[in-house]
Amino acid sequence: MSQDFVQAYVHYVSQNMRILGPGVGLRPINDANNAIIPTACELVQLAVYHDSNDKIYVAGDIWNHLNNTNKAALLVHEALYKKLRMNGKNTSERARMAVGAVFAGHNLHSITEGVPDDATLCWSEKTAEDRFAVYEQNQKAVFQFFRLNGKIPLTKTSLQTDLAFSPLAKSLQGGISAQARIDDSVLEQGARINWTLQRNDAGEVVMNLGMNDRPKPVLCVSRRTDSAWGESQSTDINVHFDEQNRNYLVNSSTQSCFNKYQASRGTTAPTEDIPPSHFAFRDFVIEWRNQREDLFVVSIQLNLQHLGQEPYKSTVAGDELHSLDWNQGLWDGVIHRTHGRKPTLFQATCPPRFGGIVIPEPNGPLEMDAKLTVLGFRRDDHGHEAPIRFEKHFKVLYQP
Numbered sequence: 001m002s003q004d005f006v007q008a009y010v011h012y013v014s015q016n017m018r019i020l021g022p023g024v025g026l027r028p029i030n031d032a033n034n035a036i037i038p039t040a041c042e043l044v045q046l047a048v049y050h051d052s053n054d055k056i057y058v059a060g061d062i063w064n065h066l067n068n069t070n071k072a073a074l075l076v077h078e079a080l081y082k083k084l085r086m087n088g089k090n091t092s093e094r095a096r097m098a099v100g101a102v103f104a105g106h107n108l109h110s111i112t113e114g115v116p117d118d119a120t121l122c123w124s125e126k127t128a129e130d131r132f133a134v135y136e137q138n139q140k141a142v143f144q145f146f147r148l149n150g151k152i153p154l155t156k157t158s159l160q161t162d163l164a165f166s167p168l169a170k171s172l173q174g175g176i177s178a179q180a181r182i183d184d185s186v187l188e189q190g191a192r193i194n195w196t197l198q199r200n201d202a203g204e205v206v207m208n209l210g211m212n213d214r215p216k217p218v219l220c221v222s223r224r225t226d227s228a229w230g231e232s233q234s235t236d237i238n239v240h241f242d243e244q245n246r247n248y249l250v251n252s253s254t255q256s257c258f259n260k261y262q263a264s265r266g267t268t269a270p271t272e273d274i275p276p277s278h279f280a281f282r283d284f285v286i287e288w289r290n291q292r293e294d295l296f297v298v299s300i301q302l303n304l305q306h307l308g309q310e311p312y313k314s315t316v317a318g319d320e321l322h323s324l325d326w327n328q329g330l331w332d333g334v335i336h337r338t339h340g341r342k343p344t345l346f347q348a349t350c351p352p353r354f355g356g357i358v359i360p361e362p363n364g365p366l367e368m369d370a371k372l373t374v375l376g377f378r379r380d381d382h383g384h385e386a387p388i389r390f391e392k393h394f395k396v397l398y399q400p
Contacts, residue, residue, distance in 0.1 A: 009079035013049075019060045026059050031092045049078055051085065051269040073103055080154065085268045098154045109156040111146055123147075123332070131318070146318070236290040237390045238343075239374060241351075242282040249357055249366070249398040251277045257350035258319040261326035274355035279396060284324075284348040286374065288335040293378040295335040295388065297321065297346075301373040302354045304396060306366070314354040324348040333376075359398055366398035 020026070026045035037043060047058045056078055063071070081095035102108060112133075119135035129150040132143050144158035253272040255263075262268040279302065288295045299321065304312040322330045327349055335346050359366060374390040 010075045013075050013078045017056045019058050111153050113156050234388045238287040240285045247396050249277045254278050257323035261323045277357045277359050278355040280351045280353035284351045286346045287343045289343045291338050293380045297333045297376040299375050300352050303371040304368045306368045316352045368396045370394050370396040
């Protein structure tokens with residue numbers, strides 16, 4: 001969780017707060033799961049965040065008795081808790097723990113801090129409930145988590161292991177195992193995680209994590225910056241979408257695919273978490289024609305350019321990428337090799353969508369030059385992988 005993210009959400013929360021008048025209270029919502037409270041004390045509700053209209057209602061009788069530190073703590077709490085609800089957490093325990101750590105003087109660090117460009121990225125196949133980077137530090141392997149048992153860490157969370165570093169997916173022989181503590185996360189410090197990585201009978205890299213005895217197949221690719229993909233395009237990949245009627249910016253917010261997935265499971269409320277203005281690819285299909293290699297999709301990018309405006313660039317990756325077919329479950333990003341003449345197709349039942357696009361003249365029509373970029377890897381049976389890029393130029397229109 002980066003400082004910039006927290007600041008942006010705190011500002012958003014402060015702009016949407018509504019202080020209630022004297023004598024008006026709030027009904028307890030019981031989201032804290034407090035097991036222990038001081039004797040002769042009563043729990044009262046200070047604030048309630050209504051996801052339906054993004055308004056935060058605050059009991060004025062209590063607010064007016066808080067000092068500035070406690071007022072700031074409430075703003076940070078509501079900002080963090082909003083983000084957690086967007087990712088499926090429906091109790092406030094983790095938000096309270098994080099706020100306590102911050103106001104005790106600890107820093108929250110970005111979960112990607114320190115991950116080098118040449119790290120190996122891995123995720124649990126099909127579910128994508130665990131995602132982590134593996135990289136070398138002092139000749140040892142470091143595992144740094146972006147998602148752990150389905151949860152997004154609120155600060156940098158990594159394991160400093162005693163394992164000699166190896167390019168995990170390519171050279172793993174037999175198996176490796178580790179039992180390590182998380183030492184660099186103030187929120188998870190001292191947590192013990194049992195790791196086992198090995199190859200199963202099918203030759204897959206399989207991970208056992210924590211107390212879960214269910215082995216999870218792991219997919220791994222080398223991490224690269226955008227420039228590492230070069231400019232050359234592959235003829236094995238093509239992307240289709242509706243270019244005739246629907247390439248329009250919409251001057252409103254919309255719901256992300258990941259939020260749709262979480263809401264369908266009942267773990268969060270439906271939220272229009274992609275800000276205005278937004279654009280969505282309709283009837284989005286990736287076509288893969290290769291009989292020897294599988295395709296691993298890493299990201300889908302949109303670039304927009306309009307005279308007199310700063311270029312716009314946004315990327316669908318991570319949770320949002322894995323949710324493009326959310327009604328079938330989380331997609332692992334793999335499009336398998338073809339068998340015969342017909343290509344293998346991936347059709348996004350939830351189209352990739354991009355928000356925060358500035359419309360300079362909302363009252364007049366607008367046309368922008370647009371570029372779609374799909375980045376990924378192709379991999380053969382021997383684990384050899386090569387970066388792959390696809391680009392497509394088109395026009396995006398806005399009509400008030």
